[in-house]
Amino acid sequence: MSRKIYVFDTTLRDGEQVPGAKLNKRQKLEIAQQLAKLGVDIIEAGFPCSSPGDLEAVKAVSEQVKGPIITGLARAVNQDIDMVWEAVQHAERPRIHIFLGSSDVHLSKKLRQDRESALSMAVDAVRYAKRFCEDVEYSTEDASRTDFEYLCRIVDAVIRAGATVVNIPDTVGYAVPEEFGDLIRRLKENVQALDKIVLSVHCHNDLGLAVSNSMAAIRNGANQVECTINGMGERAGNASLEEIVMLLRTRHASYGAHTDIRTEEIYRTSRLVSRLMNIPVQPNKAIVGSNAFAHSSGIHQDGILKDRTTYEIMKPEDVGVRQNKIVLTARSGRAALRHRLNDLGYTLESDQFERVYNRFLNVADRKKEIAGQDLRSIVEIELTKVTETYSFHSLQIMSGNTMVPMASVTLTREGKQHTDAAAGNGPVNAVFACIDRIVGQQGILTDYDLKAVTMGKDALGEAMVRVEIGDVVYSGIGTSPDVIEASARAYLNAYNRFFANSH
Numbered sequence: 001m002s003r004k005i006y007v008f009d010t011t012l013r014d015g016e017q018v019p020g021a022k023l024n025k026r027q028k029l030e031i032a033q034q035l036a037k038l039g040v041d042i043i044e045a046g047f048p049c050s051s052p053g054d055l056e057a058v059k060a061v062s063e064q065v066k067g068p069i070i071t072g073l074a075r076a077v078n079q080d081i082d083m084v085w086e087a088v089q090h091a092e093r094p095r096i097h098i099f100l101g102s103s104d105v106h107l108s109k110k111l112r113q114d115r116e117s118a119l120s121m122a123v124d125a126v127r128y129a130k131r132f133c134e135d136v137e138y139s140t141e142d143a144s145r146t147d148f149e150y151l152c153r154i155v156d157a158v159i160r161a162g163a164t165v166v167n168i169p170d171t172v173g174y175a176v177p178e179e180f181g182d183l184i185r186r187l188k189e190n191v192q193a194l195d196k197i198v199l200s201v202h203c204h205n206d207l208g209l210a211v212s213n214s215m216a217a218i219r220n221g222a223n224q225v226e227c228t229i230n231g232m233g234e235r236a237g238n239a240s241l242e243e244i245v246m247l248l249r250t251r252h253a254s255y256g257a258h259t260d261i262r263t264e265e266i267y268r269t270s271r272l273v274s275r276l277m278n279i280p281v282q283p284n285k286a287i288v289g290s291n292a293f294a295h296s297s298g299i300h301q302d303g304i305l306k307d308r309t310t311y312e313i314m315k316p317e318d319v320g321v322r323q324n325k326i327v328l329t330a331r332s333g334r335a336a337l338r339h340r341l342n343d344l345g346y347t348l349e350s351d352q353f354e355r356v357y358n359r360f361l362n363v364a365d366r367k368k369e370i371a372g373q374d375l376r377s378i379v380e381i382e383l384t385k386v387t388e389t390y391s392f393h394s395l396q397i398m399s400g401n402t403m404v405p406m407a408s409v410t411l412t413r414e415g416k417q418h419t420d421a422a423a424g425n426g427p428v429n430a431v432f433a434c435i436d437r438i439v440g441q442q443g444i445l446t447d448y449d450l451k452a453v454t455m456g457k458d459a460l461g462e463a464m465v466r467v468e469i470g471d472v473v474y475s476g477i478g479t480s481p482d483v484i485e486a487s488a489r490a491y492l493n494a495y496n497r498f499f500a501n502s503h
Contacts, residue, residue: 015232020475076125173206181216200224267320409434
């Protein structure tokens with residue numbers, strides 16, 4: 001009989017801890033509604049004690065998103081637990097999630113506590129949470145580096161205190177599959193009470209083993225897996241939801257387990273998270289990368305044309321990827337564009353469509369054909385935009401290998417144009433300096449990436465930047481057939497996110 005694996009999605013909490021990926025309340029709510037449509041069992045909507053904004057966002061998700069269990073994270077202190085309950089109490093199915101370090105390195109270096117006091121703290125926290133909520137999850141932070149006998153004592157004690165879910169995290173991605181699977185098996189053998197509650201795992205990807213460790217845990221008896229869309233998360237990220245789900249579906253005979261995820265919503269969810277967090281998905285990312293179902297080898301193409309199963313173990317449509325070769329040009333009207341957007345899975349409001357249409361025309365005037373990847377990039381960047389304090393108008397560049405690069409940039413604010421000029425050590429640097437001068441801020445560029453969205457000399461360029469403004473990192477993305485313009489739009493996008501966050 002197939003065993004159900006509960007999918008605990010922490011994109012809105014652990015996934016959001018990526019620098020530059022901060023979401024506002026509206027964005028969190030939009031992602032949470034899509035996660036519910038995807039069919040996740042639990043949504044960890046945030047860390048309410050981290051900020052008033054996160055508290056309000058978790059409240060909004062709890063009140064408006066129906067279906068999944070809604071939870072928030074709390075340290076093992078009463079004040080945190082109070083705030084989580086304040087945030088999730090109106091959820092259709094609320095849960096309080098508590099964590100506390102359990103490894104000796106966490107106890108001695110971070111918490112400055114001994115094992116017995118930490119154990120007492122854990123039990124007291126679970127008992128306190130049970131006053132408010134029947135469903136309480138407890139996480140033994142850094143479990144994979146915790147003394148096994150002590151870990152057993154903690155797990156047994158918090159279950160006796162009322163925990164309904166116990167989570168075993170590989171917090172720093174230290175485990176390897178054989179060891180981690182064995183840890184789960186030994187825990188189930190030594191703590192009999194685990195048979196009465198949900199045993200969860202939460203794996204990080206520091207050594208690239210988050211999914212492998214999660215699957216080893218499932219094979220050895222874990223029945224909840226904590227993961228994120230696109231593997232987003234702290235440092236190298238978390239276990240990827242889409243990879244775990246499709247592993248269980250594609251290799252069902254090997255694992256004898258399933259999820260209730262609606263897999264046809266995977267790609268749409270991936271793109272939404274990428275767009276709202278302004279974090280591109282790497283092309284070779286399993287399941288959702290742009291190359292995941294692409295074939296360039298002549299031998300592969302020949303096999304695919306004869307039978308797709310020769311080189312594909314999953315159908316693209318099973319994860320919501322639509323294969324379509326329709327190409328748009330500047331002569332394509334609104335009807336053709338809307339039809340193509342529908343084919344790609346986008347349903348836009350009228351104002352959103354007009355923004356996309358205007359940007360489409362702007363790009364199509366300079367690029368012969370607009371392929372699917374071009375259009376996806378245009379749509380996702382236009383929909384990512386927060387309310388624009390400044391909008392891009394134009395730029396001019398003077399550059400060469402024997403002169404100091406100069407740039408002039410014009411931005412629009414409240415209908416009024418603002419122009420400034422600056423020199424730089426390159427044309428992109430000069431453009432960024434112009435934007436700094438116009439907006440009256442001094443941004444520090446911490447990351448810059450430029451790639452071609454499609455192939456060919458007239459390929460659409462996509463620029464991604466991360467800019468530190470006032471001790472906070474903001475990300476931005478921009479596209480254009482002109483890579484300097486794409487860079488300018490990305491840098492301005494980051495500033496507009498800063499201004500939106502400041503209001």
